[in-house]
Amino acid sequence: MEIEHAPRRLIVHVPDGFFNLAVSVSAGVVAAAGVAYCLRGARRELDDRTAPVAGLVAAFVFAVQMLNFPVAAGTSGHLLGGALAAVLAGPATAVLCLTVVLAVQAFFFADGGLTALGVNITLMGIVTVLVGWGVFKLVTGVLPRRPGSVVAGAFLAALLSVPASALVFTLMFWIGGNAPIEVTSVAVAMGGVHVLIGLGEGLITAVTVSSVLAVRPDLVYAARSLTAPLTLKTAGGEVTAPAPAPERAPARPGRFVLGGIAVTALLAGVLSFFASASPDGLERVAEDTGFGVVAVDHALAGQPLADYGDAGGVPVGVAGVIGVAVTLGVGGGLFLAVGRGQAGKRAASKTERG
């Protein structure tokens, strides 16, 4: 497999060791919960074709992420594809596709750390899709039901999903980043570049969606509500054919939003719990934000270096081990539960058919 990678990529996958173990583990829990939720949702969006079509969309996202577009002189970004996948295939399928893409990149191409897989899935899979789909729903709810609205919604969804992802990255960095850089400067650097990248992402997403809409509107998940009912012209006049029984129930945005809130609450709760348990990151950053740059220089200069040894010593390791055990338990339990649910459903559908 010859995969071309851009020489300068602005959006990169987080490697091992960039975030402390607490943040990596919490993000892993969030990612596992989100994926488990989307595994159920994807069955609603795509029936028996779930696996083949989602695999195809995943491969498409993988290919699209190799498309580089110039942002400003000399720098180029590449598509994240979260909003695009959500509009084309539905939000739950999109999360699954991006999860698979990120996992394949981590395990087969060593792109992104294995312990940072949860971070990467949360940032580039869950956040982009959640924000993108939420914005899309808002925009298309306000605008008239026309193909143009879908394109406009796709543009804004993709535009905002990229800076949102950058914002969450900054938040994670604030809580447990392994680098002593002032958070505001990270936020400014990330925000500025990612608004530009978001512009490119929005433009490409919108034009892609509109060109698919022009040829095969039935392939755009988000435009399914636009299809006009079939009218039959018979001798007795025009008869509107009854809409075919909805084989796919439309995704209910209410539940999706609820799921989003649950994930966010989990993120906030678990992250802050772990962050306060480990003295390494948060304490220092609290000082940063409290005193500003000049004062921080002074405040840190007064501390003995041995303090760092304590902070990075055994307690963090112990906390890490406990965290890993918890994740394994929770993640394994989730996987088992979902796996059993699927097996049950398969058995049920088999008996129905056969």
Added chain:
Amino acid sequence: MHRLPPQCKLLAVAAFAVVVVATPREWVWVLAAYGLPLGVVAATAHVPPGFVLRRMVIEAPFVAFAVVIPFIGLGERIDVFGVALSVEGLWASWNILAKATLGVVAAVLLAATTEPHMMLLGARRLRVPSLLVQIAMFMLRYMDVIAGEARRMRIARESRGFQARDLRHAPVIARSAGALFIRSYERGERVHLAMLSRGYTGSMPVTQDLSASWRQWAVAASLPGTALAVAAVGGTVGAALGGAW
């Protein structure tokens, strides 16, 4: 190493990465010693060093970032060859570089000794939800096809003199992406119908027997086990000596 069941290797590499990341960055020699088990794995698996080095290019962007940290980092400064560098920044830089490198090498060795298909069968045995494994399997099958299609479209664009220079050229790329999606999707629909007509019921048959013996599990566990042992020895020696070393 090539013959080990994939699920053993997957768990071993993941556990190794966790041990590496959980190691405090002040344990410099412990982190350095983690390279030894990786070297043994590479040697027994006959993975040439050049191959690993080439694949390590993937972490280049973060290496660049790590190099910058000491210059822009906060906190106490130290003079290194006349340049004031942040002490905390140097630690952070070392932390990211060491752990990211160890993680990337471990993942590269995993990918080098395991076929993608086998890795997914291993993931299935580890009770990863079957829907995810199937999506990944289809993705792998379609990836080369779609990437090839994308490459042909790029060559077609470039042979007509197109070169994306700024954001105004993005719509051209986007229309290619739209065409790529439609072509891929229609191909996928045809493939799906063909599969249905050949008796596809929603899961792919598994023909290999992938059960792992206790011996194989033990061999796989030696990688994270060695790392843990190194960490334990390093930690106690470090505590006995005291201070940063």
